[in-house]
Amino acid sequence: MVKFDCIVQEGCVDETLRPKLATALENVCLDVLGATAGPAEFSWVVVKKGFGFRGGEPSNTSLVRGRIPDGCDRDTRERLLKSMADEWCRLTGATAHDLVISARDESWAG
């Protein structure tokens, strides 16, 4: 299973987009990682206006933290990140600068 924790700034990613984003990111995972990636699970946190900052200034940045099955090589992970970022930006209208996206190994303990 792939799991995504999505932190979005209030007003930047409309709630109605969440199902489309979930489907798009899940499809990318299946395409890049294969069927073994399994279904994707999503959690969403909305950061209220005035509660998110970047470089000390108010932020519009979305933070998408994913967990994927172990064993992904560097090139595949980069392809995964790029494709997910492209889909996110396509659907939300955000620029690449407005997104931080990661994919860590499932067994990684931090």
Place this chain on the structure above:
Amino acid sequence: MPVYRCVIPEGSLTYDQRAEIATAFTDVHCGLSAAPRNFVQVVFLEATAGFELPDTHGSGTIKADTPYFVAGGNRGGRPPELKAKILAGLLKRFSAIAGVPTNQVSGRISEAPASWTMEAGKVLPEPGEEPAEWYEHAAVSG
């Protein structure tokens, strides 16, 4: 990266305090690590009943031992003593700006390989290997 999630009691900090803490965190992190300023993300999450903080650099949830808690996520590869210095600096500034005793503020910094994260369309470089152009831009609003 880095991303610092600050868990705070509901209604405990004003906007000015949050903004000052965010700037202070940027100063501390970049002053010790030489990372570009616009890498530093700080978000404040108000803890309400049932609030859980996912460990976004590991697994499960993070248990906050104090009312104010800083959960940091950094690129791996820095010496442990530097990570400790960064955390100590963040907590000290947080306590001072928020006006809360130091024993009410705690935190931790988790790490992951830089290559596991993409920002601005590019895979992050290892700490210390940031290209020069990453420092040429002023802090980006969003």
